[in-house]
Each structure stands twice: as structure tokens, then as C-alpha cells.
Amino acid sequence: MKNFRIVFVLMLLLSTTEIYSQLSAPDPEAVYGGRINAFSIIQTSGSTSQIFISTESANSIFYADVTTSGSPVFSAFSVMPGVGADDGYGSGIRTMAADANSGFLFFINNNNLYSTHYSSSTVNTIYSGGVSGMTVYGGYLFFTEADHLRWGSINSTTGAFTEDVNSPLTMPSALGTAQLVVNPSNLKLYLTDTGVSPMTLYKSSSDYNALNGTTTFGTLSTGSLVGAIVWNGFGCGLDGTIMYNGDTGGEKKVAHSIDDGSSWTTTSTGISGVSGPNFAFQTSGSDYIVYFAKCYATFNTSTKAFGSWAEFGNTGMETHPNDGVVAADPTNTSIVYLTTDQGIGASINGGATIFEIDDGMEAVQVKDFDMNSGKSDAWLAAKSGIRYVSGYGSTPIWSTAIFPNGDGSPYYSAEMVKNNPYSAFVGNLRVYKTQNKGNTWTQVFTAESAPYNYPGVGSRVEAIEVFSGDTNLVVCGYTIAEPSDSDSLQGGFFYSTDGGSSWNQQLLKASSGVYDADVNDIILTTEGGSPVAYIGVTYDLSIAISTRARSVYRAEWNGSSWSVRNDFDGSYTSTGSPITATIIDMHVTQTGDTLLACGTDAGTNHPILYYKILSGANLWTPFTTTGFPSSAGRAGKAVSFGNDTVYCAVDNEIYMMHFSGTSWTTGYTYPVGTEINVLYFDDLLVGTGTGIYGQKNDANLPVEMISFTSSILDDNVILNWATATEINNYGFEIQRSAYSDQRTADWEKIGFVKGSGNSMRTNQYTFVDKPKERESVKYRLKQIDNDGSFKYSNTVEVSFNLPVEFKLEQNYPNPFNPATKIRYSIPLVETQSSEAAQNVLLKVY
Known part of the structure; x- marks a missing residue:
């Protein structure tokens, strides 16, 4: 009988293997606005001057000089x-309103x-509960709660508020x-x-700085204002004229009175859009x-x-005024501030031309992101417009906000067409x-x-995808309002077979x-x-159960029609039972198989959080819940995968685990209230x-592998690993699993190798x-610190089923990048010497 020795080596040559760690601190990209x-x-x-702005983000208030x-x-x-x-x-x-003397800002939050x-x-808490309005003027603070007016002085040095002895009225x-x-x-x-x-309009009998216990509030008439107009903003002009601005849903209107409401004159501005929440005045x-809002006119005082x-x-679609708040600079009569679709704009010539002043304003509400496989170009969708980035892997250059055809509505989806940065869809x-x-x-x-006639308010395109095999096939998904709004309307799944020309x-x-x-994704x-x-899709409890969509639908295209099924029915889940859920985000791995x-x-x-492997059982299977949050009222908002690690955002926290892991780790916790809408692996x-x-x-790696x-040598498996640095490393527990599906594997300890403690050299x-x-057979390492904490390495797999012919397959993904994989097999070859080994050298250029 002839004896043969086969040496088969599987090496991780193209990327480093890192022991599981926490994520590093966030490094912001230069994307500003909101x-x-x-x-x-x-x-x-x-x-x-000093300007204060409040935003629709967890970064609540900003300031600038x-x-x-x-x-x-x-x-x-x-x-x-x-x-x-x-x-x-x-x-x-x-x-909110700032006091010029002390520099203190006063604001209302949750009443x-x-x-x-x-x-x-x-x-500082000034007053708790029920506050409905406030203003600051001439060193005094005024605010309403219930049917009371409260007021007092603001210390010009400390900003301390002292309520007047006659307050409230x-x-x-x-x-x-x-x-x-x-x-x-x-x-x-x-x-x-x-x-x-008619709206309620009161006027004090005393001057603002002389309010007292005998002050009364007279009711001014608004009954002659046009009833079909929604009046949103109120102001007092520099000559004492009182004003409301409103809209009919399509055109802005202004009403003014020079006799404290005895008569009103309504003016059509000829400017489209809705009204604004306030007025600003400049001499x-x-x-x-x-x-x-987004308009202005001169008021003739004569x-x-x-x-x-x-x-x-x-001057372009990057700077587009919208119908938000406005403000006039108190030191320069040519400067006016306004909200734009990107964030905040200014004009130094009274409004004739405007420009963005968003630098430093980290309030962009990111909703979607898509990058090419080369990691160089990407499109980003946000509530404050579309951004494009080039040179991401070297020197990123971010565009200012882009608003297609001047459409300033919030954007929720972005999709690059098959790695081509020139071609993209946004929604x-x-x-x-x-x-x-x-x-x-x-x-x-x-x-x-x-x-379809979907409502113009509340409808949004949450997802757009282009099929890589045929870019003429484009799909998108609509959502209408939110379940919390108790709307009875549902969105839908739409498709185009001609590159978007018809749907x-x-x-x-x-x-x-x-x-x-x-549709969410x-x-x-x-x-x-x-x-x-x-x-x-969303499982909406506000509508009749017979009409509720749920979980995940699978639609297969045969070239002329779709075959649709609910993919969370019992026949397609690992438990054999249907799963009823709201699915917010989905991800397909780079290899396309999971x-x-x-x-x-x-x-x-x-x-x-579920996964489905398209080969094999092809069933939706839950990940382990060990270490994963389970409290009610929370949701998985985003999911991604990279370097054998699954990342899932639950509200403001990012959880991470190797695909083969048995317990989740908190990778990073953002401040409470932060919305995490997108996870995209590159690193992350x-x-x-x-x-x-x-x-x-x-970040803070105790061991860097x-x-x-x-x-394989004869019947033995030889495991080799190397570390670049070690900090407080007690050692490595070696674990083995013979299961073919590592996601449900039962790992057993088969040995232990003592670590080097603290080392800055290769071991x-x-x-x-x-x-x-x-x-x-699969293997992994459990790296254990001196304090008992531990983390898992990636897994390696050893196969004893040796091939009978040489085969070298196409690398994937293609084009080549540092994460490229090449699958190959080598035959068992008999030689004259039983001691001879058959080795294959694979060189990558």
C-alpha cells in the first residue's frame, strides 16, 4: 500500500483578522446643513451679531458669530x-429668543x-409644564402657560430670570x-x-416694561380676515402696523391693519407655496x-x-429658499437670514441673492446611501437634499445639497446604477x-x-433599487405617512422595465x-x-387586520410578470411558523448569497433580526438574542455586514457580532434620541x-491579529495565528465545530494557548x-483578557473532502479589491515517494 501525505493550506492573505472590538468614535464627514x-x-x-438656530436633529441648537x-x-x-x-x-x-444684554438664549421644549x-x-429650568409661547424684548422675558401671562426681568450679566411680583396675569x-x-x-x-x-388676538393695556396688577388684555377683532386662508404668522411692523401671513394652499397672502384690527386689508403676494411662521422687518x-417665508416686499409708511x-x-438648485423662518440682522440692514432646502441661507443685499452659511451645522438627516464597489463614489439622500461624493477612499469631495429640478421636498432614497456614478435615481x-x-x-x-393619485403630503419613496443584471429593471417602494398618524392609506411596490421611462x-x-x-426597503x-x-413592509396596527401587509414579500420576475408570496409565511421560516413583523431595513451580502x-x-x-441563506435550507432564521436588546418599544433600524461581522442599529445603539457568533456586543452608543437610519460597511x-x-x-484592541x-498534515489540523500587538492578553481558547452551518453551530473547547500578556512585537x-x-470542520479563537473579558476571531474551515482535479475559479467580487476571494481546488496526486507533498503556490499580482 502506498502512503501519501497531502498538505493543503488555507491562508488569509489579503486582509487582517481582528479580534472582536468596539467601534471607534464617530468621525464626521463634511456634510453640513439640515x-x-x-x-x-x-x-x-x-x-x-450672534445667530442661534434650532434644528430637526438631536443636535438641537447651534450658534455662530x-x-x-x-x-x-x-x-x-x-x-x-x-x-x-x-x-x-x-x-x-x-x-426660542435670545437676550442681547446677557447673551442668554431662552427656548421651549416639551412645553x-x-x-x-x-x-x-x-x-436652567425657568418654568415646567404648559408653556405655549414666549418672547424676549428689551431685557424682559414673557411667556404664556394655560390662561396666564408670566413675565419678569433678565439680569444683564448672569442671565438670571426674576419673575415680576405682579406675575402672572x-x-x-x-x-x-x-x-x-x-x-x-x-x-x-x-x-x-x-x-x-377668527383667531384670538389680545393687546395689553400697559407697555411691555410697565405691566402690573391692573394691566388688562383687550380683544382685537380678526373676524374680517378672509376665512378660507390659514393664517400662520403674526408680526408688528416698525410703524406699528399689525400683520398676519397665510396661504390658501397655493399662494401666499398678507393681511395688515393700521387700526388695531378694526379693519384688515388682504394682499395677494403672487408667490406660490405656503406661509411662514413669523415676520422679519428691516428699515x-x-x-x-x-x-x-421665501418672499419680501417694501411697506410704504405713507x-x-x-x-x-x-x-x-x-443662483442654482443648491441654494433654494423654502417657506420657513426668517430673521433680520440687527446691525446691518442689508443682511437677512432665511431657511433653505439645504439648511440656512443669508443675503447681504436685502434678499436679491442668497447663499448658504451651513458650515459646521451637523444636522443633516441622512436617509439613504449607495456607494460603488470601488468605494470611491457615492450618492446620499437626506431630508435636506441629495449629496454626491467623489474620491471617497482618498480625498473625499462632497457636493453641496442638490435639489433635482428645484424640488425641495425631503429625500429618502438614492440608488447608483450598477457602479456607474454618473447615473443614479433619487426619491x-x-x-x-x-x-x-x-x-x-x-x-x-x-x-x-x-x-394612483397618492396624497402629495405624507407620501414618500423609501426605496429604489436597480437590478444589476439588467439595468432596465428598476423598482421603488412608497410609504404613505406613519402608522402613528393613524392613516388608512398604504403605499405600494412599483417597477419599470425600461430604465425608468414607464412604471x-x-x-x-x-x-x-x-x-x-x-414599503420600507x-x-x-x-x-x-x-x-x-x-x-x-410595515405591519400597520391602525388599519383593519384583513388589509394589513406584513413582514417581507418575495417577488420573482419571469420577464413579463411577478410571482409574489409572503416570504415570512411558515413554509419559509426556520421555525415553521409565520412571522408577523414590521421590517424596516434589509441587506444582501456582497457575495449575494445571504x-x-x-x-x-x-x-x-x-x-x-433575521437572516436567510439562499442556498441550502433557504429559510428565514432568527439570530441569537443573547446580548441583543429585547425591551418593548424599540426597533432594529438599520443592518449591514462586512468582514464576517453583522452590524445592527437599534434606535441609538449599534450592536455587532460575527456571523458565527453566539452573543452580541454593543459596538457604539450614540446619544439618546439619535436616529440611526443607515449602516453601510466601509469600514462602517x-x-x-x-x-x-x-x-x-x-478601537482599543486588546489584541490585533x-x-x-x-x-492539514496527514490526519492532523494545524492552526497557526499571529498577533501584531497584545494588551493584557491572558490567552486563546481554541474552539471547534463540525456543523456545516456555522450560524447554528455548537462550539466546543478543544484546547488553550497562553498569550504573551503585553507585547508590541509580532507573536x-x-x-x-x-x-x-x-x-x-470549523475553528475559531476565543481571545481572553486578564480581566476575564473575551472576544471571538473569525472562523476558518478545513475540508477533508479533497478534489480530484485542479480548478481555479473567477475571483469575486470583480473588479479586484482587498476583500477579493478566489476559490480553487487541487487533486490528490500519487508520487513515487510517500514522503513527497503536493503544494500549490498561488500568486496574486
């Missing part, structure tokens, strides 16, 4: 120390009144959402609510300019009439396509048009109609040569409600095993 709720501007010297003389200089924004992402004030601060200063992290009735304005002409305090006429000779209305001037209420890197755009679809709907749950399922795969779409889906369980409303990009951040899986290899380790199993 949606703004409120402004406040104060004068800090004869030629400087402005030099207003000569050529104005707008400094970058910084987060207010006490009202940042880690302070929990959230995205809903819509009323509580607070104050803070840009130089301190301290936030009782008003004739409570104001739900109050606007308080001091008239600069007669010095009286005006209080009003907003909405459809212009003996007259003054009135600003609101004729008491408006001149022609104009829209803020912009808000509508779907747009570019074929020249965003220089021009074409609207290719909107479900707001017939025959049709494929029903998933409904048997007829157009309102079918709220879509992934496309190839199975059996056919395109297959997996569609994650799917991930996360969301929230429909029963106890806790986070869930995290898209949140404050921007996009890079994080590496290499540089290789982990296995080889080599070896372990020899003689397994009884003669097919496929």
Missing part, C-alpha cells in the same frame, strides 16, 4: 454645549421653558400655541393664536422691508400699502434620474399622478386598488437566473439624524488538532 425650526439673532457689538461690517464674515456653526446630541432635547424646539448660554453646558382665555410680539411703535404686548379666522429709508412682492433670489415624493452626475435631472415617476404597480397584499403596502437578488425582489432583515416584532414590539458608515460618520472596528491559518502561535470528523 432642516431648521427657529432663529434668533442678537447684536453683540456695533459690528457683530457674524461680522457685519465691510464684507460680512459668517463663522462656522457650533453646537450649543448644553443642547447637543447627548443632552436629550431632541428635534422639536420651535420657539417647558429653559435658558442657556453658548459658553456653558448648564441649562390672567388672560380672557388660554391660547393653544401662542405667538407673543412687542409692538416697536406703541410698546404694547400682543398675543395671538393662528389658524383660520429702508423712511419705509421698511417685510420678510416672511400709503400704508405693500409694493410688489419678490422671492428670495438664488422623495417623486423619482428623479440623472445620467451626468446630477448636472441635470429628469422626473421619471410620481405616484401622486393618475391612476406599473405590482400588488403584494391587496387584490385590487392602489393602496397596498407601506427593497433588495434585489438573482435566483435561478431570475431577478427576485425582497420587499420589507439576506438580512431587521425591524420590530408586531406582538411585543421589540427589535428583531453610519447615517444619522445629525449627519454621516465613519467608524472603524479597531494579523493572520489566522489552517492546514506566532500554533495548535494541532486531530478531529474525528472527516468532512468539514
